Amino acid sequence: MNSRTDTPVTVIGLGLMGRALAGAFLKAGHPTTVWNRTTSKADQLVAEGARLAPTVGDALKAGSLTIICVTDYQVMHELLGASDIEPAGTMLINLTSGDSAQAREAARWAEQRGAHYLDGAIMAIPSAIGTAEAVILHSGPQSDFEAHRSTLDALGTVTYLGADHGLASLYDVAGLAMMWSVLNAWLQGTAMLRTAGVDAATYAPFAQQIAATVAEWLPGYAEQIDSGSFPAEVSALETDVRAMAHLIEESEAVGVNAELPKLIKAMADRSIAAGHGGEQYPVLIEEFGRPRND
Numbered sequence: 001m002n003s004r005t006d007t008p009v010t011v012i013g014l015g016l017m018g019r020a021l022a023g024a025f026l027k028a029g030h031p032t033t034v035w036n037r038t039t040s041k042a043d044q045l046v047a048e049g050a051r052l053a054p055t056v057g058d059a060l061k062a063g064s065l066t067i068i069c070v071t072d073y074q075v076m077h078e079l080l081g082a083s084d085i086e087p088a089g090t091m092l093i094n095l096t097s098g099d100s101a102q103a104r105e106a107a108r109w110a111e112q113r114g115a116h117y118l119d120g121a122i123m124a125i126p127s128a129i130g131t132a133e134a135v136i137l138h139s140g141p142q143s144d145f146e147a148h149r150s151t152l153d154a155l156g157t158v159t160y161l162g163a164d165h166g167l168a169s170l171y172d173v174a175g176l177a178m179m180w181s182v183l184n185a186w187l188q189g190t191a192m193l194r195t196a197g198v199d200a201a202t203y204a205p206f207a208q209q210i211a212a213t214v215a216e217w218l219p220g221y222a223e224q225i226d227s228g229s230f231p232a233e234v235s236a237l238e239t240d241v242r243a244m245a246h247l248i249e250e251s252e253a254v255g256v257n258a259e260l261p262k263l264i265k266a267m268a269d270r271s272i273a274a275g276h277g278g279e280q281y282p283v284l285i286e287e288f289g290r291p292r293n294d
Contacts, residue, residue, distance in 0.1 A: 006030060007151045010063030012056065012079065013070035013096070014041040016126045021067055021095070021155060024130035026050060028154035033062035057085050065091040065148050069122075073102040077109070088114030091148060093138070095120045099173075100166030107140060107165040116144045119165045121172035124156060132157050139167035182211055188251070188260055195254040221282040230279035237284070238277035241268045 007030055011022040014036035022045050025032045034042050035053045042052045053059035056079050060066055070076050076096055080087060092115050094106060103119040110117035117140060124134035134156025138145050145152075145160045152158045161167040186207045190200045217234075224230050244265040251258040267287040276283045 008063045010059045010066040012059055012068050018069040020126035020129035021069055024154050033059055035059035060090050065093060068094045068096055070096050073098045091116045093118045093120055095122055100169040103165045103169045118144055119168050121168040123175055129155055137161055137168040137171050140165050191256045192254055224282045225285050230283040232280045236278050237268055238272055240281055
C-alpha cells in the first residue's frame with residue numbers, strides 16, 4: 001500500500017461537501033487540483049494552496065485519483081462524457097449521491113472507456129470530513145480501493161464493502177432507514193410524554209438506553225434472518241402485536257398521531273395471518289422484503 005502523503009488528487013464539484021473533501025486533502029499534504037462550473041467556489045481552496053484546473057479534462061489529468069462530488073449522476077455523465085474528455089487510465093471515485101442502479105451503470109460506463117471506478121457514499125456532514133467521525137463507504141474492485149486507501153484516509157474512516165458497485169448506495173439508504181426509524185420512534189414517544197408534561201430533554205436519556213438495548217439484539221436477530229429460522233426465544237410476534245395495539249390505543253387516547261404504529265401493526269397482522277404468530281419479531285423481514293402494490 002502506498003503510504004505517501006503527497007499523492008496528487010483532483011476534486012470535481014465544489015459544493016459544501018466537495019470543498020470539504022478538497023480541504024481535507026490539502027490539510028493532509030496532497031497536491032490538490034479542483035474544478036467547478038462556478039469557479040468562484042474555488043477561491044478559498046486556491047488561497048489554501050489548491051490549483052484550479054481550467055477544464056474538466058485538465059483536472060482529470062492532474063491527479064492520481066479523481067474524486068467526483070456533484071449534484072447527481074446525470075451531471076457526472078455530462079461533465080465526463082464530453083467528446084474532449086479522455087478518462088482512460090484514470091482512477092475515478094464517485095461520491096455523488098444516487099441509487100445502486102446508477103452506480104452500476106456508471107461503473108459500466110467507466111469500464112467501457114478504460115477508466116478505473118469506485119462508487120462511494122459519504123455518511124457525514126461537511127464539517128466532519130477529515131475526522132474519524134466521517135465514514136466514507138466504497139464499493140467496486142478491491143484492488144483499486146487498496147491501491148488508493150492511504151490517500152483516501154485523509155477524508156475520514158474509509159470502509160470497503162465489496163466488489164458490487166451498488167453496495168455503497170444500498171448501505172447509504174439502509175443507514176438512512178435506520179436513522180429515520182430511530183428518530184421517528186423517539187418522536188412518537190416524545191409526543192406521548194409531552195401530553196403529561198414531560199419535555200423531550202427529560203425523555204431523551206431513557207430513549208437512548210432503549211435504543212442501545214435494541215441495537216444489541218441485532219446480531220442475534222441477523223442470525224435468525226440469515227438462517228430463515230425464527231424461534232420465539234424472547235417474545236412471539238402474536239405477543240408483540242398486543243403491545244402494538246396498546247401503543248396505538250394509548251396514542252389515540254392522549255391525542256397523538258398513531259399512523260406509524262398502525263402501519264407496523266398492519267405488517268405484523270399480515271405476518272400472523274400467514275402463520276407466523278408463534279415466531280420471533282425478525283420474521284417480519286418477509287413483509288419488508290416484498291413490495292406492496294395497493
